Amino acid sequence: MAPRLGLFLIWAGAPVFLQLHPVNGEFLIQRREQGLLLSGPPCAFPFTYRRKIYYKCTSVNSEREWCSLDEDYVGRWKICRKGDYAKCVFPFIYGNKSYQTCTKTGSVTKRYWCSLSPNFDEDRAWKYC
Structure with missing residues (x-):
């Protein structure tokens, strides 16, 4: 269990002790090592x-x-x-053809890529796989 922290204040001549919520440092360290900090709500794409x-x-x-x-x-x-980061959308349309997986078609670098929308021909949104 994480230690509890508190603040001791003197307010209007009367001592006041405010107790703070416990902090779990092990959890934060573990999450940082994974390349993630508290993720919160997901991005809304698009x-x-x-x-x-x-x-x-x-x-x-x-x-x-x-x-x-x-x-x-x-x-x-x-x-x-x-x-x-945005996820690939499958199937997607590219060059009036439907793709179910990442493709090298049209890639100058010959790397696999995918569309980030159902129709690449209209939206031109993509990323490398």
Whole structure:
């Protein structure tokens, strides 16, 4: 069990002791080692921010990548972490053909990629697999 911490204050001449919630440092250290900090709610992909649709985390107006927690951004957001990035959407349409898995087709670097929306031809949103 984690130790309890408290604050001893003198307020209006009367001693007051405020007890703080316990902190589990082992949990935080373990989560950091996994590359994750408390994940919180998931990103809402795709999301709309200033009339533009985002299919993945963005650094628009920020030094770090972030995502909206709502499909239409209303001020709720978080910094993207390892598990927050957009997932591939299968099946997806590319070149009027349906793909069920990642593909090298159309890749200049010959790396596998996938669409982040059901129709790459319309949305042009993608990532490497």
